[in-house]
Amino acid sequence: MTSVTALFTVVLLLSKSRFSPLKRHRGEGKLAYTTVKMMQITDFQKIGVGLAGFGVAFLFLGVLFFFDKGLLAIGNILFICGLAFVIGLERTVKFFFQKHKLKATGFFIGGITIVLIGWPVIGMCVEMYGFFLLFSGFFPVVINFLRRVPVLGSLLSLPGIRSIADKLGESNSMNNMA
Secondary structure, three states: OOHHHHHHHHHHHHHHOOOOOEEEEEEOOEEEEEEOOOOOOOHHHHHHHHHHHHHHHHHHHHHHOOOOHHHHHHHHHHHHHHHHHHHOHHHHHHHHOOHHHHHHHHHHHHHHHHHHHOOHHHHHHHHHHHHHHHHHHHHHHHHHHHHHOHHHHHHHOOHHHHHHHHHHHOOOOOOOOO
C-alpha cells in the first residue's frame, strides 16, 4: 500500500468517526475535507488540572487516614490553586464572590479555615456543604456525563442510586437561588 492510499484511508476513517477532526463539505459534486480547529489548552491549564487532581487525591487520602488535618489542608490549597490555574484568577474570584454565591463561599472558605485551625471533621462537613452549594449548578452536567460512561452508567441506574442521581441531576438550581 502506497503512502498516498494509506493517507486517504486514514482521512476516510477519520471523516466517518463521530469525533472527527475533519469536516466534510459538499460542493460542486466533490467532497472536500478541511480540518476543524480544536480547542487549545495552555500550559497553565495543564498545570491547573494537575494541581486540582493532586488536591482531590490529597483530600481523599486525608479522609481515608481518619481526617488527617495536614493532608486535608494541602488538598484544599492544591484544589483552589488548580481551579485558579484552569479558569484564571480573575474568573475564579468572580465565581466565588457572585452575590448569590456568597453564603456558599463563606461556608467553603470557613470549612477550609476550620480544617487549618485543627478541627478536620467539623471543617470537612462545613466545607462539603459549601462545596455542594457552590457547585450544585454543575451536578446535572456531571450526572448526565457519568450516565454515558459504560460502567458508571449501569451503576447509576441501580434502583437506590438512580433516585439519588435523578435528584442531583435535576436542573432546577436556578429556582433555589434565594
